[in-house]
Amino acid sequence: MIELQSVTLTYPDGAGRLTAVEEVSLTVRPGTVAALTGPSGSGKSSVLAMAATLLRPDSGRVVVGGLDATGLRPAAAARLRRDRVGIVFQQSNLLPALTAGEQLRVMAELGGRGSRRSRAVAFERSRELLAAVGLDGLADRRPAQLSGGQRQRVNIARALMNAPRVLLVDEPTSALDSERGAAIVDLLVTLARERDVATLLVTHDVLTLQGQLTPADQRLHLVDGRLTAPVGAAVS
Numbered sequence: 001m002i003e004l005q006s007v008t009l010t011y012p013d014g015a016g017r018l019t020a021v022e023e024v025s026l027t028v029r030p031g032t033v034a035a036l037t038g039p040s041g042s043g044k045s046s047v048l049a050m051a052a053t054l055l056r057p058d059s060g061r062v063v064v065g066g067l068d069a070t071g072l073r074p075a076a077a078a079r080l081r082r083d084r085v086g087i088v089f090q091q092s093n094l095l096p097a098l099t100a101g102e103q104l105r106v107m108a109e110l111g112g113r114g115s116r117r118s119r120a121v122a123f124e125r126s127r128e129l130l131a132a133v134g135l136d137g138l139a140d141r142r143p144a145q146l147s148g149g150q151r152q153r154v155n156i157a158r159a160l161m162n163a164p165r166v167l168l169v170d171e172p173t174s175a176l177d178s179e180r181g182a183a184i185v186d187l188l189v190t191l192a193r194e195r196d197v198a199t200l201l202v203t204h205d206v207l208t209l210q211g212q213l214t215p216a217d218q219r220l221h222l223v224d225g226r227l228t229a230p231v232g233a234a235v236s
């Protein structure tokens, strides 16, 4: 579960401060998706960065999997991200030299040198995850040998490698056409449910969400840093 409790975030702006996010509260429960929409500059990425503990709010609290992350020192926040949070960025930031399978296995080794046994477990898990995102048989491809949609699927599988409680996704469909974008949103909703992950999904594309969220999921809308009721908020 991820909770933002009345978080406010400001950035330096000339002599003053610009309020990018103002008293936003949200809760995403395990196995559900909260889709966060809003116009450009409304504060979506800032909300995600606070949820990821990459930015600290000026006020309010960020609780990740029951742990208050608000005041953590950088090293502790990095550990929390490694163990509990999966992040999918807007641009696919895969390493060009690594195969799809290796991109995932690198994540398992971030915590230190793995034993032969743990490497075997990571290998199995990478294969299972690549299959779960629809890339069965493509584990040995490098990013240049994959389509944009396939690269985004590798990103999602990689973010799930350490079995996070929380998945944070920034504009996963921006580089894709609407059909491929809708397939990625479908995949995220399915993975959230099957793996019991609390998923916060930022998108400016309301259309790709239609018909894909379930009654357990939420639609949230930001305007000028504040949450407002989205048009047609009820998911049915």
Ligand SMILES: Nc1ncnc2c1ncn2[C@@H]1O[C@H](COP(=O)(O)OP(=O)(O)OP(=O)(O)O)[C@@H](O)[C@H]1O
Pocket: 011, 012, 018, 019, 020, 038, 039, 040, 041, 042, 043, 044, 045, 046, 047, 204
């Ligand atoms: N590092 C920064 N320094 C100063 N102002 C910033 C910084 N990052 C974002 N802002 C401002 O904070 C506000 C919210 O930005 P944010 O990137 O969170 O919006 P967004 O909804 O994600 O936008 P987009 O859809 O265009 O990515 C904007 O007014 C933006 O100009």
